[in-house]
Amino acid sequence: MEEFLGIKYEFVDSENFEEYLIFIGVGYIARKAALTLHPTHCLTLNENGTYTFSLNSRLVNSSVTFRPGVEFDEVKPDGVKVKSVITIEDNKMIHIQKEENGRTSRHVREFFPDKMISTTTAEGLDKVVKRYFKAVR
Numbered sequence: 001m002e003e004f005l006g007i008k009y010e011f012v013d014s015e016n017f018e019e020y021l022i023f024i025g026v027g028y029i030a031r032k033a034a035l036t037l038h039p040t041h042c043l044t045l046n047e048n049g050t051y052t053f054s055l056n057s058r059l060v061n062s063s064v065t066f067r068p069g070v071e072f073d074e075v076k077p078d079g080v081k082v083k084s085v086i087t088i089e090d091n092k093m094i095h096i097q098k099e100e101n102g103r104t105s106r107h108v109r110e111f112f113p114d115k116m117i118s119t120t121t122a123e124g125l126d127k128v129v130k131r132y133f134k135a136v137r
Helices: 017-023 028-036
Strands: 008-015 040-045 051-056 061-066 072-075 081-089 092-099 104-111 115-122 129-136
Touching: 017 028, 017 115, 017 129, 040 129, 051 081, 061 072, 061 081
Parallel strands: none
Antiparallel strands: 008 040, 008 129, 040 051, 051 061, 072 081, 081 092, 092 104, 104 115, 115 129
16 A cells, blocks of 8 residues: 555546435535535555545545554544544555444545545445546646
């Protein structure tokens, strides 16, 4: 994963993202706003061995700092509190989010020198969400 640290990945396209936002209960106005965003993601390694994964856009900026494999409390950009665990395997960052209502989402981000592909699945959602990002240097 080290070769992908510090690279900014800018949103290019998505599949089934609005369906996912509806599934997790994002309201109409917030959902339409989210669909206009072109976020940039970046993964960095901190001196203490933790990682920070950031999302930056013109409306929303957020980040999570985590130690791989250790559960932590997260507040998603939509304000929902979840219990999360992130693991790193080769070029993949696997992010599991569990809501208080029991709903679980799984985000697998695959990093490449020129792109990142994010695949999201959720229990009860009959679609796979794909989001595509290009590396910007």
